[in-house]
Amino acid sequence: MDTVSPLERVLRGLAITVVILFFMFPIVWIFLMSFQTNETILRVPPSVVFEPTLTNYTALITGKLETAAGTLEIAFMRNLWNSLFLSTASVAVGLLLGVPAAYAFGRLKFRGSEDIAFTLLSFRFAPPLLVLLPLTIYFQKIGLADTYVGLIWVYQLIVLPLILWIVRGYFEDIPADIEYAYRIAGHSWFSTFRKIALPLAGPGIAAAGLLAFIFAWNNFIFALVLASADKQPVTVGALAFVTASGIQYGQVAAGIVLSIAPTFALALYAQRYLVEGLSLGAVKG
Amino acid sequence: MTDIMLNIENVDKFYGPVGVGVHAVKGIDMQVARGEIIALLGSSGCGKTSTLRMVAGFEAVSRGRIHLAGREVHMLPPVKRNVAMAFEGYSLYPTVTVRDNIAFALKAARLPQSEVESRVRDVAQMLEITDILDRFPTSVSGGQQQRASLARALIRDADLHLLDEPMGQLEPQLRTLLRGRIKHFIKERGLTAILVTHDQTEANALADRIAVMEDGVLQQYASPAEIKERPANLFTGTFVGEPPMNVFPASASVSAGEILLNLAGGLVLRYPEAEFAPEVRQSILSRGDVVIGVRPYAVHRGEGGAEAQVVANQWLGDQTHIAAAFAESTVVLVEHDRARLSEGDRIRIALKPDDLHVFDPDSGMAISHGRGLA
Incomplete structure (x- = not known):
């Protein structure tokens, strides 16, 4: 027998959503950041709309990090x-x-x-x-x-x-x-x-x-x-x-x-x- | 000379430091002959399982010695003692089938496959578990697991078989059937077995001798008949027997050629002096205060004697248990016919001298059984 009232169900759903947002936000944000350049990441206000790039991953895999000061070797x-x-x-x-x-x-x-x-x-x-x-x-x-x-x-x-x-x-x-x-x-x-x-x-x-x-x-x-x-x-x-x-x-x-x-x-x-x-x-x- | 298989010499068990910890087994002395079945009988916590586990090697012996098949074993690990054991909690290996559980020790001993199979078949048939041999322990009932555990122990060629509450989970009918079969199986093969139980019927049916234990002390070690007819002390007398023995404190005196047993409430039981042997008379009278015991089936109604008032009358289908207020206590009678008695009815009961057990009130030791000294 289901004893959960509709109000309780809504509140529960809300609570779970808040918890999921709280815990998942950093992971999702990091994931989105990994496909952006430093410029799009640092813009104010931040936005979830951007042109994705794989340069970050390429740099990691090839071991060559391009910075304003030149190319750095990373391991x-x-x-x-x-x-x-x-x-x-x-x-x-x-x-x-x-x-x-x-x-x-x-x-x-x-x-x-x-x-x-x-x-x-x-x-x-x-x-x-x-x-x-x-x-x-x-x-x-x-x-x-x-x-x-x-x-x-x-x-x-x-x-x-x-x-x-x-x-x-x-x-x-x-x-x-x-x-x-x-x-x-x-x-x-x-x-x-x-x-x-x-x-x-x-x-x-x-x-x-x-x-x-x-x-x-x-x-x-x-x-x-x-x-x-x-x-x-x-x-x-x-x-x-x-x-x-x-x-x-x-x-x-x-x-x-x-x-x-x-x-x-x-x-x-x-x-x-x-x-x-x-x-x-x-x-x- | 009897061939002694197991000799337990003055064994103590302390849980914790010797002399300080819980003293679970106190100076037990016991010998078991080859081919004998012994039952360790007692209530929970009496030390019977501790004794069994010391013999198996799962618990260290705090003091004393244990000899098995002529070898001193109390310092040996279980693997070197050559004993088989059926555990109260079954303890089957959950990862293998019932068949493999039963055959484990035989396979470890590298017996030929054909012999392993035939022995598993025999023991499984005897215990009615042939149909579950290929199932896993977790998928069979508690009673079936218990029989599988029993089979695993009985199948082995060990010097001693230890059976810890081996039939506790079985249906009464099956239990009765298997008692006979197990006894036959053990006797036919000349195995020596120690059975731990709190079920008196099981102990009486299976054992050649019963060791009654209480509070870590071996109270009596004798045949089932002797324990029933000649209990060594008040504990054995009241523990063995269903319903339990009736006991009443009494003071003994002699008057005009009669022995008077004065019970509480001014009740007096009178017996001609000649009913007791002179040494029994002497022993009882010299103490004055005694405890008398009489088994419920030896309490007779309607034959003169003292008055009692019925407080309960229960027909159990094959016998009647009547409880009656007597000597400021309760006396229980067992009759084989249905008794037409109601609560409050007055009855007269007789306690014959042949059926009286007399105990010392201080030590609890038996003084006399019937007309003879204990």
Whole structure:
């Protein structure tokens, strides 16, 4: 039985429209900006009517940025590749370390386990700069500054706690007796972890991996401080558009569109999966 | 000498630090012979499942030792104990079919495919789950999952089979049918099994011996008949039996060649001294205060004796349960015919000395059963 009154329906529709406008406006505006020149972007008053151009995208793909002061070399495609590589590798390492750790925290209640798990989570609380300054010095001393390995290592501060805490909830949700049943049938705990726990926690692991990927992709500060131009991801690479002759808004917008495209597509594709995955793991108190 | 399959020696279980945490199992001593079926019977939280899980290796033994098939196993992981278990929550692997669930351990043991198939068929037929073998656990009913879990345990050649509430989800008719089949299956193969249950009928029907547990303590470990006829203490006496045993505090005295059991409300039960063996008389009289117990089916109506007033009369289809106010308490009688009694009717009831169980009021331990000492 439908108990929603017409007035309520209209108000709801209105509220949803406001929310959608609020959240979608920046994305749509950036998208429109990416097809405009700096002149049309900066005109007053702004307008949604313009002659679209692909010059911004061409500049990004060819790596040649035309400014009033001349042609600048930019490494946007390189940055894009760096983002992809750093995020994928970080999540892979994060899963490799985080999933067994999550299993241990979820299943084996050992002395201090909660403290260790909380300490790992607390990495997320600290301002990144707090870690970065000492880390920069250490990394320079041990030769990890400006290396992919060093960056992937530092990215674990972002992905590892996330994976650990989400996946741990999943492992805790699997009835322990299913694993016991497998173990008592003649299998080691490692085989039980591989054959029973991992497949059952699969959706949670996928959701955690996806979320960690997005977080890693969006990171800015670690790569800004620890990497030089050829190792920097798109988030840092976008700074190249702040040139001596002004900010290249068109290229910035195109850069943003290109850089959010993979995570946006990924999130859209796996949206239901992600929401289900994350909420399932959170059900158990 | 009896061949001992399982020996539980003075085992304690603490959840938390030893001596400080929750003391779930307290100094259990139990031996199970090869080929024997044992039932661990008790109410929720009595420690029966903890005991079972310590034997399986899922819970660490806080104190004591466990020997299985001549090996000391309490420090071994479950995989090395060679025990099979049917779980209360079924715990089937959701990603494989019922058939594969049942065959898992046999395949892990690398048995020939033909043997695996024939054994799965046999056990599935016995438990009436042949039609669901190719379905996934999530798509079958709770009762079917339970039988699949039971099949997964029974199919194995283990030293010990642990069955945790194996028939809780089954329909009464099917339960009755399967009890007989499961017992036959276990006995025919000479398996040794421990069954955890709170269902007395199941324990009586399946087990050679019943271990009654309460508050982590093994109260009595004996055959079903002995537990019923000679309960070791007040707990066992009142826990086992449906409806439960009637119990009344009494003070015993002797007068003019009669033993008088003075109940509350000025009610006196009189028995000629000769009805009890001298040592029973001595034991009862020396204590003075006792608790007497009598099973509902041993309370007889209309044969003289003390007066009681009916408070309820229920015909259950095959027997009548009558509750009557008696000695400032309630006495329950079971009769096999329909009783034409209404609330408020006065009846006379007799408690024969042969049917009396006398307990110490302080320790709860049995003093006598009928005319003999406990």
